[in-house]
Amino acid sequence: GQQVMQIPQYQHVQEGEDFTTYCNSSTTLSNIQWYKQRPGGHPVFLIQLVKSGEVKKQKRLTFQFGEAKKNSSLHITATQTTDVGTYFCAGPDQAGTALIFGKGTTLSVSS
Amino acid sequence: KAGVTQTPRYLIKTRGQQVTLSCSPISGHRSVSWYQQTPGQGLQFLFEYFSETQRNKGNFPGRFSGRQFSNSRSEMNVSTLELGDSALYLCASSLESNSPLHFGNGTRLTVT
Numbered sequence: 001g002q003q004v005m006q007i008p009q010y011q012h013v014q015e016g017e018d019f020t021t022y023c024n025s026s027t028t029l030s031n032i033q034w035y036k037q038r039p040g041g042h043p044v045f046l047i048q049l050v051k052s053g054e055v056k057k058q059k060r061l062t063f064q065f066g067e068a069k070k071n072s073s074l075h076i077t078a079t080q081t082t083d084v085g086t087y088f089c090a091g092p093d094q095a096g097t098a099l100i101f102g103k104g105t106t107l108s109v110s111s
Numbered sequence: 112k113a114g115v116t117q118t119p120r121y122l123i124k125t126r127g128q129q130v131t132l133s134c135s136p137i138s139g140h141r142s143v144s145w146y147q148q149t150p151g152q153g154l155q156f157l158f159e160y161f162s163e164t165q166r167n168k169g170n171f172p173g174r175f176s177g178r179q180f181s182n183s184r185s186e187m188n189v190s191t192l193e194l195g196d197s198a199l200y201l202c203a204s205s206l207e208s209n210s211p212l213h214f215g216n217g218t219r220l221t222v223t
Binding site (some may be wrong): 001033048086088092100101102104 | 156
């Protein structure tokens, strides 16, 4: 079945360092979504990318959707302690009625 | 606007029992999805309902079932509980397919 993979599984950085997580799908996606889950919380929607090669920015966060619409990345510039959490990418299945999540990248930041 | 509400927040059950979890979506959202979250497997899709119809089901045994009511509220049921069913069960609502999901706080189920 369709798979969404993320690397790395864990990443620890010093505050101020950059961070990148990568997402790969086994199938071409109509769109890709990113979510953040804080420790003890629930996933919260960050952004949706739809177009091939699309790049979107949210303050220090930069999201990219690959040209083949099978991969994506999230880059955080100058991490802060508030960035701590698990970042998930997710893409719709072939039917378009289920969002398939990667296993996430857990980011820890030390000050 | 009220968010997605899940009840109860915590449940402790014994192996062999059954459990029912409830989810009230955001007003106006007709799609409700359920996910099981565990440390080892991440977020796994259980099923999706739209206008009272199950449109999609994940790879879970028949012990896991759900339904959606005319007011879009949804319930999921797990029968004959097993230790491995211990997890955080998350409900999410959305306006339509491919729309962003809005998650509830989840129900933490512990099976002993």
